[in-house]
Amino acid sequence: MPELPEVESYARALRAPLIGRTITAVRVYWPRTVAQPSVREFTRRLPGLRVNAIDRRAKYLVFALSAKSSQVPTDYLLIHLKMSGQLDVTSHPKPIDKHDRVIFDLSGGRRLHFNDMRKFGRMYLVPHPEVITERLGPEPLSDEFTLDGFRQRLRKRKGRLKSLLLDQTFIAGIGNIYADEALWLARLHPLRRADSLSEAETRALYRAIRAALREGIKRNGASFDRVYRSGDYKFRVYARADRPCRRCRQPIRRTVVGQRGTYFCATCQSLRG
DNA sequence: CAAACTCCCTGTTAGC
């Protein structure tokens, strides 16, 4: 499932083929994919707008759109891929896939297919991206995510570390995979209470979050062959139940925390400080 | 503030 590193890889990969192109037509095959505004207004307003910039905020792709002659964005298209969303740019028309939910026609004969088997993905066409993203926590790879700020906010929370890392209002962009990866790197048990970390553990977690995400971006970037493919990632703990821990060779355990499958090493991830 | 649960979905897999 796409998390921060996968979405970042998408943003980088889509810039070259899409920036400067103008949307000429939009077809919506699954109306609920368009969360905002109505499908009618979505398909009416987009044609004529040009892709000015493509960025990422948390797990959202943010397309800045402007009227043809202007550089100033007038609208923003936000896309959240959720579980199974994929984006694919084609230069030559290809048949509509049964899981295609929205197709954008672009100048120069290009098309952008939004394919989403599970139908959880959502799009938002809004005047400012903050309308959608204002509740999100800090970007873990940006300067706004500081060790000091992290320490202070961690101290105020009594929940489990795993659940907290998945809370998008606490830190933005981490999902189930990178939460487990970061906790393993930091040698912290997913059920540890957030306010129980020592200074050294806090620093370890802060670094582990950034390291896990940075490595993810590196690998996704490398394996990005037009379409995002997940299979080629070597995770440290995620989905490795019963297989040996890469540090201590003890079997990786799987449990459920907050309704999410959670993988960890009971030997080297400490539950008590 | 936090935990627990519901909802939206369908391909995959386990169980009968």
Add this chain to the structure above:
DNA sequence: TGCTAACAGGGAGTTT
């Protein structure tokens, strides 16, 4: 062999 039910998961929303 063929069917059914459970399961996975992001995240918003609701209830306790």
